[in-house]
Amino acid sequence: MSASPAHGVAEFAALGTGARILTTQASLAAAAAEIVARYVERIDEACSRFRSDSELARVNRRSGGWTGVGPVLAEALAVALRVARMTGGAVDPTVGAALGRLGYDRDFVLVVDGDGEVRLRPEPAPGWRTVELDERRGRVRIPRGVELDLGASAKALAADGAAARAAGALGCGVLVSLGGDVAVAGPPPPGGWAVLVTDHHAAGPDAPGEVVTLGDGGLATSSTTVRRWTRGGVTLHHILDPATGLPVAEHWRTVSVAASSCVDANAAATASVIWGARAPDWLARHHLPARLVDGRGEVVRVAGWPQPEDDG
């Protein structure tokens, strides 16, 4: 596997992970990166659970009462609630407190393995239906003690929004990858954007995986192999089942999904990790091309995901 140098490329750190921007015109990569960085910063200021000055942190601090929110957070909350409805509650924004109880209460680079005791008693998340979003008045109310986490959908929303803005402003094809959540907009390169799909977004270009092409929409991968940490000798990861508030059993190690937007791709990928063996049916029913890798490395492809023997 090798990388094609035909596009403009720019990279920077964002949202606690890495951003990678590709443009069909090499000379526009820097301008695209500037547009993307600006938009991603707005998302971070509004939606970060770890920044004490973010709007979301304020909403969490003021749980129990109405809190005014700006248009960026209002959109992100609406998207998170839509994702929750779409996935039957599998991807739920009210798992913030559960993540905190497990030790994921700060930017992941600052989460360290520790001997501290961890309570693994099942405790369902409060549930997305407890979130009252009044978009007309720009305010939200969550029950006292509930903490929202938009990590599952806000990063994908940022990728979608950033790609659309950059492509619209520059008139070229743009690919935005935020920590492996990929969104494309504008005219793609001939044959589409070729994307390496693998367990970890930061893996090198020769990491084991498959290369697929994408002409529109988004491609996202959720994996239990990343954002892992230990507490009291117990290995934990960041994908929680809202029904238990605990990391999901690892039926699928990694799930990649393509959809008409990165938000939907991310939602479907994360929900599939949670649903386990029931996920392929749902993905096929919605015609979402997907690649699911189980704990032993066995791969299941559904809804038109290309077979590896297609590789030339």
Place this chain on the structure above:
Amino acid sequence: MRSHQQAASERDRLLRRLRGWTTASVIGAFGLAGVLSLVAATTFPGRSAHASAPSGSQSGSSTPSPAPTNASTPPTAAPETPATPAAEDPPTPQPPATGVGSGRGRHSGAVSGGS
């Protein structure tokens, strides 16, 4: 005789008054119900009634909650011809318009992986 007429007159007067109270009570009850409905609609705006509902399904500031679902079970697909208003159905994801093709081993420098 006169006393009997007076008693009947008094009875009729009381009955008229009772009818008046009944009518006023009914009108008042309807009015109060209307006012309370308005207050409730303004005070409890519902859960993301605007952006999260499919277009054309927004009928006010409150959206009925869908039936409870188990997060560990994928939701069932919406029927081909919805028998209920669209707001009752969960939104459905769409595949990319151009699908996914084989990259034949050569990628453009973008990686999709867990993060």
